[in-house]
Amino acid sequence: MHHLDVPYEHVESAGAFPLGRWLSDQRQAYRAGTMAGERAAELEEPGIVWDTADAAFEQNLAAARASYELHGTLAAPRGATILDIAIGQHLTNFHRPGGLGKDPDRARRRAAALAAPIDPDCNPRGLGWTVDRQRHYAYLPQLLAEGARLTAVVPGVTRHGEDIGRWLTTQRRNWEQLNEEQQRRLATLGAK
Template identity: 75%
Template sequence: MLRFAAPRDPALIAKWISYQVFNTERQDWRRGIEAAWRYREREQHLEVPYEHTEGPYPLGRWLSDQRRTFRAGQMTGERATELEGLGIVWDTADAAFETNLAAARAYYQLHGTLAAPRGAAILDIAVGQWLTNVRRPSGLGKDPARAARRAAALAAIDADWNPRTRGWTVDWQRHYAYLTQLLANGTRLADVEPGVTLHGEDIGRWLTTQRRDFSRLNAEQQDRLGALGITPARAVRARQASAKTSTTTTPGRGAEAFHKGLTALTQYIQREGGMPGRAHVEQLPDGPHRTGVWLANQRQRRDRLDTGQLAALADLGVDWAAP
């Protein structure tokens, strides 16, 4: 039997080694591509965890190596095209962002806002925590161009995705968005009282707080609320003056009852910033007053109230009493 010795000429030796290395690398490429193809056929994607092995083949590590080769500009166009045909994502960070962005888009379709509470989840993704993270400084990545692209993608879903840049909290933005939706769906502003909720949030109570603390809001917040017809709670002096006017224009026991009701209503609005519900009972120094029922009765007998009484109620923000 004939035996061929390894070449002894240095040039031949170098060529022989190069061939062996190239042949081994080519075989590894084919094994990697075949493993990637099998994974893609089974899972319908190529987002392979680094530690994953396809059978005995370390597919996750191999794909990581290919991404590194691609970023270094050392991969041939033919190989890059072959991997792209299988659906490789060259930048895994971008792939994760796109997955979370899809969840954010689904959340917006359901809630009409990206001001999600931190614990919110949809499509099995903790979208609330993710949105909290990306709102933080450098939360969209340290690369300015990439961060700008990501911010634009979020703004395309909801222009107010990051309310802190406008000077208010995520919680304020969420309640404002829900109030806007209630009004757009036909709810009257006068009917948004404490206890009126949407998606589990008490919008009525929030609205009462906004009226009470209107002067503490920034200019844009005030403008947004004003566009919805929301005004600050009346000054206490105006209420007291209204109550005084009503007593001087209405004689007898009716004047006393009206004054007591107006006092109770003024006290409630001063504290809560909105109108009481029908069942509300206000505590006065001389005992409880059924303020909600009293206000409903005044509405029913509106035609019998004099101009002073109507003016006093209108000054407190009772819409049906206004001329």
């Protein structure tokens, strides 16, 4: 083992030592301030993870970056995976109330980590539309940047398995039902 980040249920040597539970107890002592500094230093040497929630968030953040790199949006379908991480489900959870943590400062830091360097539209619900709509919208400029003509984006034209042509046809048909920002973004692409 090269780190001390194991599940709570982890047991070493065929049931001899409950390492996961022991590490959890060490984390609690550290947070409570009852652990001596020397003991903390000893545990840091082999790589104890003091805050498993932050470590998991960082791992998911790396997967979010990889997903954005591939798809150009963090509006991943719920079932999407990347780097063996269920990124779609994690992003769905992040958008739920309290999904970025109960501590308001931690939640703000995490929201900023998702938005600023990765995707400013990472929470489309805050913009007044769905994750599904954001994903389709993000794929349209990608198609255009690759040389597709807007008139050729018709039902059946797909990107990453999404029918962008059908979506665009629906947007045009329901133009008056779109909010002002949705209309503005589509008009900027010439899609009115």
